[in-house]
Amino acid sequence: xxxxxxxxxxxSMQEGKNYTxxxxxxxxxxxxxxxxxxxxxxxxxxxxxxxxxxxxxxxRLMASLDTKARLSTxxxxxxxxxxSATYFCASGGGADGLxxxxxxxxxxxx
Amino acid sequence: xxxxxxxxxxxxxxxxxxxxxxxxxxxxxxxxxxxxxxxxxxxxxxYYSMNVEVTDKGDVPExxxxxxxxxxxxxxxxxSPSPNQTSLYFCASRNAGTPYGYTFGSGTRLTVV
Numbered sequence: 001x002x003x004x005x006x007x008x009x010x011x012s013m014q015e016g017k018n019y020t021x022x023x024x025x026x027x028x029x030x031x032x033x034x035x036x037x038x039x040x041x042x043x044x045x046x047x048x049x050x051x052x053x054x055x056x057x058x059x060r061l062m063a064s065l066d067t068k069a070r071l072s073t074x075x076x077x078x079x080x081x082x083x084s085a086t087y088f089c090a091s092g093g094g095a096d097g098l099x100x101x102x103x104x105x106x107x108x109x110x
Numbered sequence: 111x112x113x114x115x116x117x118x119x120x121x122x123x124x125x126x127x128x129x130x131x132x133x134x135x136x137x138x139x140x141x142x143x144x145x146x147x148x149x150x151x152x153x154x155x156x157y158y159s160m161n162v163e164v165t166d167k168g169d170v171p172e173x174x175x176x177x178x179x180x181x182x183x184x185x186x187x188x189x190s191p192s193p194n195q196t197s198l199y200f201c202a203s204r205n206a207g208t209p210y211g212y213t214f215g216s217g218t219r220l221t222v223v
Contacts, residue, residue, distance in 0.1 A: 033211045042200065043153075043214045050209050088152065093204070093211055095160040097143035097168065102152035 002026055004091050006101035014109055016078050021104045023072040023089035031093045032065050032072040037086045037103070046087075047074075079108045112137045116201050116215035123191055123222055131186045131218050133201030139213075140206035142184040143168070144176065146197040147217075153200065159184055160206075191222040 003026040013019050023032065031050055035043040047056040049065035049072060056063050060083065062075045072089055086105045090098040114135045123129055135142065143158040145168075155168030157176040165176050173195055175187040184203075188195060198219050202212035 031209065035211075035214075042216045045211045045213075048209065048211050090153075090211075093209075095141050095158070095206065096166070097141070097145075097155050097158040097202070098153075098212060099155070099169075100145075100153040102150065 002029070002091060002099045004089060004099050004101040006087075006089055006104050008104060009102055010105045012107045012109065013076075013079055015080055018078065019076050021074040021076075021087055021089075021106075023074070023101055025070050025072075025089075025091040025099075029091045029093075030067060031091065032063075033090045033093055033098065034063050034072070034074055035088045035090065037088065043088065048093075076106075081108050081110060084108045112213070114201055114203050114213050114215035116199075116218050118218060119216060120219050121221070123220070125192055125222055126190050129188050129191060129220075131188075131199060131201075131220070133184045133186065133215060134182050135184075135201075135203040135213070136182065137203065137205065137213070138181065139203035140181070141204040141212070142178070143202045143212065144174070144184070144186050145200045145202065146170065146195075147200065148197050156186065156199075188220075191220075193222050196220060196222050 034046040047063040052067040054065045086103045090100045144156040145153040159165045159178040201215040204212045
């Protein structure tokens with residue numbers, strides 16, 4: 001059974017600080033996805049990581065994938081309030097869909 | 111605009127009254143999935159479909175049915191809803207020929223009383 005574990009599940013941080021969200025998955029899937037969800041909204045795709053060593057960056061967010069360690073990270077640099085949201089990682093993404101972690105609820109305080 | 115459309119967005123119903131949540135995508139995607147989202151549990155897959163007339167159970171299929179008679183539509187059917195099916199539901203789709211992630215609908219918030 002494929003499992004995806006995120007940590008932390010809750011994170012409160014100050015603006016301007018850096019932090020990393022970790023995502024471990026239990027199979028050898030080559031694909032790892034990061035989504036953002038704002039309260040009451042749908043899921044917005046942030047990053048698609050398709051191979052070992054993949055690194056993607058968008059603004060203050062950077063995601064990476066280590067398929068040997070079965071680990072993906074989402075790094076936040078110099079956080080700003082607008083990044084407050086819940087972040088999900090998910091593995092799989094084939095015909096049988098996605099397996100999600102439980103999400104990291106991120107609050108960034110001024 | 112390329113999108114996944116779910117209806118209704120909000121629904122309050124009573125136990126045992128059959129209901130259908132519709133999902134339609136206009137991107138000619140082969141793959142479609144249904145998920146439910148519950149606090150503290152993240153998103154869990156209910157059913158998925160690889161193409162027309164091909165569906166299979168996800169992690170939490172009990173109490174749900176689906177059909178895929180047309181490529182664009184993938185309705186979720188609750189034949190006898192119960193309060194434990196109160197949840198936020200998402201439909202998603204993906205093109206089989208690309209490695210990119212699934213596109214999600216706006217969600218359906220269902221309350222069963």
